[in-house]
Every structure is written in structure tokens, then in C-alpha cells.
Amino acid sequence: MTADTADTLETPAQAGRWTAQWKELYAEVITTGLCTGCAGCVVTCPHDVIGYEHVEGKYKPFHLEDELGPENCVHGFGEGGGCTTCTRACPRFRAWEPAADMHLFGRVREPEEMSGIWRQLLLTRASDKVQHEKGQDGGFVTAMLTWLMDNDYIDAALVSGVEPDDVWKARPVLARTKEDVLATAGSRYTYCANPLALREAQEAGLNRLALVGMGCQTSSPPTMWDRKAGKVSKPFLFNIGLLCSKTFDDAIFPELFEAKYGLKKQDMVKMNIKGVFQIWMKDGSYHEIDLKECHQWTREGCKHCPDFSAEHADISTGGIGKDNDWTLTIVRTELGEEVINRMISAGVIESRPAQEDEVAMKLLRTLSIVSRRRWPEWADKAVSVGVPPPKKKAAGTAPAAH
Ligand SMILES: Cc1cc2nc3c(=O)[nH]c(=O)nc-3n(C[C@H](O)[C@H](O)[C@H](O)COP(=O)(O)OP(=O)(O)OC[C@H]3O[C@@H](n4cnc5c(N)ncnc54)[C@H](O)[C@@H]3O)c2cc1C
Ligand code: SF4
Numbered sequence: 001m002t003a004d005t006a007d008t009l010e011t012p013a014q015a016g017r018w019t020a021q022w023k024e025l026y027a028e029v030i031t032t033g034l035c036t037g038c039a040g041c042v043v044t045c046p047h048d049v050i051g052y053e054h055v056e057g058k059y060k061p062f063h064l065e066d067e068l069g070p071e072n073c074v075h076g077f078g079e080g081g082g083c084t085t086c087t088r089a090c091p092r093f094r095a096w097e098p099a100a101d102m103h104l105f106g107r108v109r110e111p112e113e114m115s116g117i118w119r120q121l122l123l124t125r126a127s128d129k130v131q132h133e134k135g136q137d138g139g140f141v142t143a144m145l146t147w148l149m150d151n152d153y154i155d156a157a158l159v160s161g162v163e164p165d166d167v168w169k170a171r172p173v174l175a176r177t178k179e180d181v182l183a184t185a186g187s188r189y190t191y192c193a194n195p196l197a198l199r200e201a202q203e204a205g206l207n208r209l210a211l212v213g214m215g216c217q218t219s220s221p222p223t224m225w226d227r228k229a230g231k232v233s234k235p236f237l238f239n240i241g242l243l244c245s246k247t248f249d250d251a252i253f254p255e256l257f258e259a260k261y262g263l264k265k266q267d268m269v270k271m272n273i274k275g276v277f278q279i280w281m282k283d284g285s286y287h288e289i290d291l292k293e294c295h296q297w298t299r300e301g302c303k304h305c306p307d308f309s310a311e312h313a314d315i316s317t318g319g320i321g322k323d324n325d326w327t328l329t330i331v332r333t334e335l336g337e338e339v340i341n342r343m344i345s346a347g348v349i350e351s352r353p354a355q356e357d358e359v360a361m362k363l364l365r366t367l368s369i370v371s372r373r374r375w376p377e378w379a380d381k382a383v384s385v386g387v388p389p390p391k392k393k394a395a396g397t398a399p400a401a402h
């Protein structure tokens with residue numbers, strides 16, 4: 001891609017020439033607390049001058065060149081360059097929500113659409129026993145990636161695996177085979193910037209990809225498509241979203257789970273969040289930890305995030321509701337609907353209407369509102385449209401995730 005691709009294009013949210021570059025990204029997103037660490041800007045930079053450390057306490061982009069200091073870019077518009085790619089790719093820069101909405105749905109969400117725009121709300125689970133067992137909830141995501149590979153929709157998927165020596169340290173992974181997909185099933189509740197696996201895909205010449213990620217990550221492709229970031233945005237063919245209220249710092253393992261409860265990371269076999277933090281151990285024991293106790297380990301990049309329901313994915317998935325082993329599945333786009341209908345016809349998943357589960361429906365709306373309330377008043381107003389003010393007696397008592 002050339003650095004000055006489409007600099008004269010307009011977005012619906014901001015008419016006129018798009019001139020914003022790293023300087024504006026740094027001032028308006030990275031240093032203001034809006035940056036989630038999604039790595040969208042990192043993987044799209046055509047000059048490879050944005051660095052990223054995938055370690056606790058970091059998860060933030062930084063400029064690799066010294067010429068103009070950390071806050072400016074020599075390749076950027078107005079500095080002799082002309083590049084604006086990073087701001088086009090950032091799903092927290094200025095009017096990102098209307099931009100992604102317009103691109104995916106041809107309209108912006110209505111004020112009452114707290115969980116974004118959707119076509120179908122389902123509860124699903126993988127028909128395959130192994131996928132179902134290995135999956136976090138119903139194993140739907142694993143079944144879908146497998147089906148997309150089997151049916152030649154994608155070459156590979158950007159997902160979250162774990163470090164070889166630490167089964168709870170998440171790391172971005174390129175899943176190339178169905179075995180890779182199965183091996184990376186389940187949820188880790190620490191941050192994993194899955195878009196970083198794009199580099200490996202590019203090196204391998206794989207360019208038909210699915211991205212699995214929380215809303216902070218899955219909003220990036222539609223934002224960059226709308227803002228015409230260029231050919232780097234093309235490999236993202238499918239976006240599979242994960243509902244998300246927050247991620248935790250890795251320090252929660254030694255500082256809370258082990259120090260207070262004696263639960264060693266290496267002995268944990270599964271965890272989930274359903275109103276409480278649930279932990280299953282190798283010795284067969286099961287433990288519940290109050291989410292309030294976990295709050296102080298909330299990752300910095302999640303504190304202003306307004307997107308619980310991964311509102312810009314083709315299909316978003318979560319575990320809220322009364323059943324543990326079904327995936328709440330929000331089908332949002334035409335493409336998502338085509339795939340899910342074909343999966344149901346092929347018998348690779350079971351499905352039923354999610355509206356049957358009133359608990360899940362209520363939680364979806366409530367948790368979406370709670371997240372939207374975290375978006376600062378000084379940032380783009382679109383995100384807060386329709387968000388009801390907190391009830392007085394409920395102030396400060398956010399409902400638990402899941
Ligand atoms: C950090 C996090 C927070 C979540 N919070 C909620 C919540 O509050 N409410 C809710 O209803 N659902 C939440 N979810 C979603 C839920 O845990 C399941 O991922 C979802 O229901 C899909 O289940 P499944 O069985 O279909 O997925 P699986 O078939 O198990 O597939 C899960 C996919 O997620 C990927 N993944 C795992 N961990 C991460 C990670 N840390 N970062 C990026 N990708 C990852 C895996 O690589 C895999 O591709 C959260 C998920 C994560 C990762
Ligand atoms: S939110 Fe994502 S794209 Fe935006 S600055 Fe942060 S890491 Fe980059």
C-alpha cells in the first residue's frame with residue numbers, strides 16, 4: 001500500500017480531507033485513556049514504525065522512530081509524508097462507532113440499540129462432542145472456524161493461544177488447521193491482541209482470514225474499511241466477536257488467586273465468569289471468587305471501553321444466560337447470517353431462539369449499558385446516544401459480567 005492512499009476520501013462522520021496521523025492518534029487516543037491496545041494501528045502501519053509490547057502493563061502502541069519524538073511521525077500527513085493509516089484503522093479515534101456502523105449496516109444504530117445492530121439472536125452449541133467440550137460455552141466459535149476452513153471460506157484465523165510454558169498466558173496465534181482451532185478453544189481472561197497474528201499470516205502468504213476477538217479488536221476492520229485504509233484491511237474476511245466487560249492483568253494469578261486462595265495457576269484447568277469468577281482445579285475442586293475482589297486487577301485499557309457486545313462483528317458470542325453450555329450468538333451481518341444458516345443446515349451446530357432465555361436478554365442490555373457509561377463525556381458523543389443515566393440507588397453497583 002502506498003502511504004498516501006486515499007487521502008482525499010471522506011468519512012460519513014467527518015467531511016473533508018482526512019489528514020489525521022500518528023500525532024492526532026497519540027494526543028486523542030493513546031494518551032487519553034481511550035486506547036484499548038487492540039493493535040489495529042500496529043498491524044496496518046505501512047512503514048512499520050509502530051511498536052507494541054504484548055506484556056502486562058504495556059499493551060499500548062508506541063512510535064519506533066526518534067526523529068520527531070514519541071508524539072509525532074515523520075511519515076505522517078503534514079510532516080513531509082502523507083500517511084494517515086493509523087487513524088483510519090483505530091476503532092477509538094473520533095467517530096469510530098458511526099463509521100463502523102455505516103460500513104457494516106448502512107445506517108447508524110438507533111438510540112435504543114444498546115447492543116448494536118443485529119439480525120438474529122440465537123443460542124447455539126457445537127454438535128461435535130469434542131468441540132463442545134473444549135469450547136468455553138457452547139463451542140460455537142470453534143465449530144464456526146472449523147466449518148469456515150472446511151468450506152474454503154478462510155485460509156486461517158487470528159485467535160488466542162497460550163505460551164508453551166504457561167497455559168494461562170495468552171498470546172496471539174495464527175490457527176492454520178482445524179487442530180490449531182481446537183487447541184486454542186476456551187477463554188483466557190487476560191488481554192490478547194489477536195490482530196498481531198496478522199504478520200505471521202502475511203509472511204505465510206495467507207490472505208483470507210477470520211479474526212476472533214473482543215469488541216475492541218473486531219471494530220477495527222470495519223472502521224478501516226469505512227475510512228479506506230487500503231489493502232491491509234482486505235485479509236479480514238470474517239469477524240467473530242467475544243462479548244466482554246473487561247480483561248484482567250496477569251498479576252491477578254499470583255496476587256489474588258494464589259496469595260489469598262492458594263490456587264496455583266499451573267493447577268487450574270478451566271475458568272469462567274458467571275456473576276462470579278469460577279475456577280476448576282486439576283484435583284477436581286471448584287472455587288468461586290467474588291468479582292468485586294477482582295476489580296483492582298482490571299486492565300487499564302478496558303476502563304473506558306464502551307463495547308460489551310462486540311457490536312461490529314459478523315457474529316458476536318457470549319456466555320450470559322441460564323445455561324452454561326450454550327453460546328449466546330448475535331448474528332449481525334448478511335455474511336454472518338449466510339454462514340450460520342449453512343452451519344445449521346449442515347447440522348454442525350444446534351440452535352434455538354435466544355429470546356427463550358429472558359435472563360440472557362436482560363443481561364445483554366444491562367451489561368451493554370454499563371459498558372457504554374464508561375465512555376468519557378468529552379469523547380465522541382455517538383457512543384453515548386440513548387444511554388439511560390444510572391438509577392440513583394444503583395449507582396456504583398455495576399452488575400457482574402456474564
Ligand atoms: C477476555 C474475555 C472476556 C469475556 N467476557 C465475557 C462476558 O463478560 N460475558 C459473556 O457473555 N461472554 C464473555 N466472553 C466470551 C465467552 O467467554 C466465550 O468466548 C464466548 O461465549 C464463545 O464461547 P464458545 O464456546 O463459542 O467459544 P470457543 O469455541 O471456546 O472459542 C473461543 C475463542 O476465543 C478465543 N480467545 C480466548 N481467549 C481470548 C482472549 N483473551 N482474547 C482474544 N481471544 C480469545 C480463542 O482463541 C477461541 O478462538 C469473554 C471472552 C473473553 C476472551
Ligand atoms: S485503540 Fe487500537 S488502533 Fe487505536 S491507538 Fe490503541 S492500539 Fe492503536
Ligand code: SF4
Nearest residue numbers: 216244245246302305
Ligand atoms: S473491556 Fe473487553 S472489549 Fe473493551 S477494551 Fe477491554 S478487552 Fe477490549
